Amino acid sequence: MNQKIILxxxxxxxxxxxxxxxxxxxxVLKEVDESYPDGLSPAEIAVYIASKKAEAFDEEVNDEIVLTADTIVAIDGLILGKPESREHAIEMLQRLSGKVHEVYTGVCLFYKGEYNKxxxxxxxxFRQLTDEEIISYVDEYEPYDKAGSYGIQQRIGLIGIERINGSYTNVVGLPTEKVYQQLKRLVQ
Incomplete structure (x- = not known):
């Protein structure tokens, strides 16, 4: 792919x-307010935030594609973003333990004035995790930059996740197959 891309x-x-x-x-990084309006579904929240990130480049790019993304975790109607503290991270992982949750990644490709969302x-x-496993993980990996307080590619994901329905790379933070197909479509 020869097109210039800004991540x-x-x-x-x-x-x-x-x-x-x-x-x-x-x-290229820009500070963006990641708040969102009430009443949005998890998918809508992820796309809304990804779009806000792309809009920050509205006046600055011409021939480049700006790729933005936002990943959120949802369980039982609750949105789990990035943890605010050690205690919050532990609480999130305890909530996920032994249950099924959903991971949504919203993506926005901004190119030639168009937003492809x-x-x-x-x-x-997740299998049932022990408090010791959770605390050890949080203390060692400090997952404060991860939605739901975990990285699937890190120890807690490797020992705790029984299975996934859907894209593995989506859980990592970017649904690569969909991104690739949309990029190909944009540059044709």
Missing amino acids: ASKSPRRQELLKLMDIDFRV FYDRSEVF
Whole structure:
């Protein structure tokens, strides 16, 4: 893919996924308010925030594609974003333990004045985790930059996730197959 791409994300996981896809990009970061209106579904929240991130580039790019994304975790009607503290991270993982939750990643591709918005959804099945496993993970990995307080590619994901329905890379933070197809469509 020869098109210039801006990844508007500091996530090392998203950067690594794009590298693995052999997509050239540069990282440009902007501060964006990630609040959202009440009453949105989890998918709508993820797309709304991803779109806000792309809108921050509205006046600045011409021939580049801006790729933004936002990942959220939802369980029992509750949205789990990034934890605010150690205690909050432990509480989130205890809530996820032994249950099924959903991971939504909203993506926005901004190109030539157009916003191409989409999302992906995956179901994640956690086995029952012990408090010791949860506390050890939070203290060692400090998952404060991760929705739901965990990284699927880290120890808690490796020992705790029984199965996934949907895209693994969506749970990591970027639904690569959908992103690739949409990028191809944009540059044709």
